Amino acid sequence: MPRPVEPADPGVPFDAPPFDDAPPFDDVPPDEWAPPEDDGWMPPPEPYGGSGAPPAAAPPGPGAPPVRDFTGTAPVDVLREVYGYDAFRGDQAAIIDQVTGGGDAVVLMPTGGGKSVCYQVPALVRPGTGLVVSPLIALMHDQVDALVANGVRAAYLNSTQDAAERRRVEQAYVSGGLDLLYVAPERLNTDSARRLLGQGRLSVIAIDEAHCVSQWGHDFRPDYLGLGDLAERFPDVPRIALTATATPATHREISERLQLPGARHFVSSFDRPNIQYRIEAKSDPRRQLTAFIRSQPEGAAGIVYALSRKSVEQTAEYLSAQGIDALPYHAGLPAETRAANQSRFLREDGVVMVATIAFGMGIDKPDVRFVAHIDLPKSVEGYYQETGRAGRDGQPAVAWMAYGLGDVVQQRRMIDQSPGDRTYKMRLGQHLDAMLALCETVGCRRQNLLGYFGEASTPCGNCDTCIEAPDTWDGLVPAQKLLSTIVRLQRERNQAFGAGHLIDILRGASTDRIRQQGHDALATYGLGADLSDQDWRSVIRQLLARGILVARGEYGTLALGESAGGVLRGETPVPLRRDTIGRTSAPRVRRAAAPDGVAAGDVPLFEALRAWRAGVARELGVPAYIVFGDATLRALAQRRPSSLADLDGVPGIGAKKREAYGDAVLEVVAEQAA
Incomplete structure (x- = not known):
């Protein structure tokens, strides 16, 4: 989806002399990019006089001590004095040593693993200013606020600032008065940005959310492709690329496209052990969602993802009517409303944000206790990234999803109707197949999820399928009845129908449509009366997930998949999982929170x-x-x-x-x- 277009910043040339009254430049594109479904971002009300960023080198609060120059300081001393921690976690120390020593690094680390420290500490220890390429204004605001609160001289350049504020930030950079400078990739790929950067001294170049460089990824951004030039423009400055979401193929693509052939690679576990994964069959998604939210501690903040703007608004309204403090967020809302809702979510306890995928990337709220999906994500990467917004503080959190037949048909139809060549659609289909495999697994969900990213693991004992193993049953005969019905309609009458009508035929329903079409004369009419409507929907959903069935065309009519022949001949077994509806049913009122880890x-x-x-x-x-x-x-x-x-x-x-x-x-x- 194309990035929204807005007028270019009416700013000051990057290469203008400090504080000169220079004319505006016009080569900087708008940088308020957001994922699909968003068309911009408005910052919440700022405590810095409305400039859109804190003063470049101003310490927070009255009477604060002067900012210290940490150049040459031992990294662990910086960690202790700036961040208040005594020891690094996991690979942090090794990554920091690599970059501080002048080497390049590619870092794959899960959300909440402490990626930002891996480039912030080297930027403080090495002489000069650390340049951080960040994809979202929201992310810049959040990280700069946190750094300034810790006494670090940090600032950003983006289109929320007026010309005077940008000029102050540029002057601070050129004069060596910044420890870290955050810039969007759109702005960095301009002649004026290159001239500005050449006037100062860079200590480190950090490329955050590096998976955005992958053309097959779910967050591809064309401007990331130009970041490989940084290797030629600043050959003596160490570079570090970081992401929390990358398959082995994406990992290789990051290294190639960002020109990091000699980089040392650090791959942390993708496991988020504090997140419990739950997926249940969809029957009445809003009621199921309400029951799930009420099962969470009172005051728990959460995010609910829905596929469409209409669903977002209707779900937020429904939850509000149930006494849940829910707010909507999508690109169709006025910018002021989005900003106000986001501000409430960040600043208050117990707010549930119902949103499209436009919301979340760049939101660094550590105490989100749950992420819920009422529609099927398009890929495992997207699911992992969205659920990873829960429990960033390391405390227990839940990733919940309701998933049904309609999700599968809708996603297949969207792939068929999407622009692009056969290879592109095949990639989308592979992403969906992996997502369906996660939903339909009878094994450990965490093991399936980690396996997708190439990480071996043992059953976790904490996901829904580990806690309560799903029942399985032999679905061969029902599958044969369904496939036979589809074959007879196609061969005898040249007809194709969707799931609802096929179920009516199998269950022997007496509807006007069946009588008009003469489908009560089919040999399979009424042969599936032993299964309920919900049972048949479960069968069809699972057959679609396995490729035994395929959904075709605008109306989602069903046809035989490549492996259907083996099922019809009885050669291919069809074990199916038995759905359990409402496994997360809960009390009518949310229970009071007992703080985790507090005696x-x-x-x-x-x-x-x-x-x-x-x-x-x-x-x-x-x-x-x-x-x-x-x-x-x-x-x-x-x-x-x-x-x-x-x-x-x-x-x-x-x-x-x-x-x-x-x-x-x-x-x-x-x-x-x-």
Whole structure:
């Protein structure tokens, strides 16, 4: 889908002398890209005077200590002082050593694994400014806000800023006053951007969401293809490409297209063990969704994905009528409404965002407790990326989906009607087949999901199929009855029908259409009366998933697939899973949340700290996690510090935050102890 077109930025030339009154430049395309279904992004209200970005080098808060130059500092000391953590996780230390030493890296790390630290720390340690190529303005805002709150001199250049603000950021870069500069790929692939970058000194080049370079991927962005030129323009600057979503084929494509032949590759496990995967047969999706949400702790934030704008609005309205705080988000809503809804989702507890896939990429809310799909995603990559937005804080989260026959027919039809050649449609079909295999597996869903990305694993014991193994039954005879009906209609009458009418024939229904067509005279009429309508829909869905059936044309008529002959001859077994509807049924009201990882005696202090954090976040106009994450509050509730010195070593409290919030935190702790 083409990227929305807007007027070019009326900005200041990248190569203009600092603070000159230069004329506007016109070679920078709009950079408010978003995934399909979105047409732009409006930032939430900013605490920085409406400029669209924090001042380039301004420390947060009054009386904050001066920003420190970390050039040459040991990476672990930067981690401790800036981020408030004592040790790196997983491959972080090895990746940072590779880049800090001047080497290139390609990093595959799951969402929540700490990718940003892998380029932010080298940017602070090496002399110069780290350049970060980021695909979304929302992502830039979020990361820059967090960096500035930690005392890092970070800024971005994008079209939400006015000319004066862009000029200040450009001046800060040229004069060496920035540690990190975030830029969209559209802006970077311009002559004026190249001239600007040549006037300063780059320490590191980080290409985030690098899977966007894959032409076969679900988030392909043509402007990423031009980023390979960075190797020639800045041969002495180490480059790091990062993604959370890549098959082995996409991994190779990233290396080739970004010209990283000598890069060291770091592939972390794709496993998100804190996410529980659940998929159930779709019967009444909105009622099922409501039951699922009510099974979650009260105050849990979540995202619900739907395929169409109409479905988004109707689902949000339905959930609201059930007493759930639900908001819609899609490209057809006014920009102000989208911004307001996104702001509420980021800043408040218990908000459920119902959205198209336009929402989520670039949203760094760590405490999303569930992601739900009421329509089938188009690929496993998309599903993994969307469900990965849950549980970024490492606490338990749920990925839930309701999936039915209509999803399969609709997706097949969309592929048939999509533009592109046979190879392109074949790729789309392969993506869908993998998604259907995940939905229909009788084995561990996590094992299936990880296997798609080339990672071997053992059953997790925590997904729905591990917790309650699905019943299976022999579907050969029902499959033969169905296939025989399709063959007789085609051969004897040159007719083809969709699932609903075929089920009516098999169940012996007496409808006007059956009587008018004379289908009550078919040899298979009434032979499937032993199965319910829902049972037959389950059979057809699973046969479609296996390629025994195919859906054709605009109306989704059913025809025999390549493997149907073996079924008709009785040579191919047809084991089917027995659907369990409403496995996530739950109480009528959402139960109160018991904070994960918080001892009963620490809950009052934890909740008091959360209330204090919410007040600070409202005052600053930032999401609560920019102040402190829940993990930090849990540690504070457990340790009960009584002095500023006691805050040393608390995860998530670096020097800047200790100075900005330390006294207030100690006051909250003291009040609870009184």
